[in-house]
Amino acid sequence: MDPVLELWIDDNAVPIKVRLAGLLDAHTGAAVRSVIGELLAEGHRDFALEIDGLEQPDASGFSSLVAIQRQIKSVEGSLRWSPGLFAYASVTG
Numbered sequence: 001m002d003p004v005l006e007l008w009i010d011d012n013a014v015p016i017k018v019r020l021a022g023l024l025d026a027h028t029g030a031a032v033r034s035v036i037g038e039l040l041a042e043g044h045r046d047f048a049l050e051i052d053g054l055e056q057p058d059a060s061g062f063s064s065l066v067a068i069q070r071q072i073k074s075v076e077g078s079l080r081w082s083p084g085l086f087a088y089a090s091v092t093g
Contacts, residue, residue, distance in 0.1 A: 006053070007032060011039065015046035015080060021053025029064025036071055045077035052082050 005028035010017040016039060020032065036047070049068070054061070072079045 004028075005031070007035065009035070009039075011044070013048075015048045015078065016044050017048050017050065019050040019053065021055075023056050024051075024054050024061035024064055025058060026060040026064065029061065029067065032064065033068055033071055036068055040072070040075055040077065045072075045075065047072055047077065048080040048082070050082040 005020060005022040005024055008017075008019040008021075018032075018036070022028075024032070039047075049065075051065070069079055
């Protein structure tokens with residue numbers, strides 16, 4: 001069974017709200033990075049990432065979050081994390 005990740009984007013908000021729920025791993029993380037890349041290509045630079053709905057965190061999921069942060073920072077963008085990041089990080093490690 002393929003991993004399931006739900007992704008919601010509110011691109012009318014400033015910063016753009018990106019909400020993730022489900023399983024974030026290397027495969028689904030690549031899909032999220034692709035979507036973020038499209039938004040960056042459109043000129044968006046400010047993001048709010050809500051990860052409270054993520055489950056089953058593992059090292060590849062956490063690595064995906066770091067890659068997303070680097071992707072946004074590489075174009076001098078900003079990223080705000082939901083408080084769920086701290087719960088996610090404590091499970092991974």
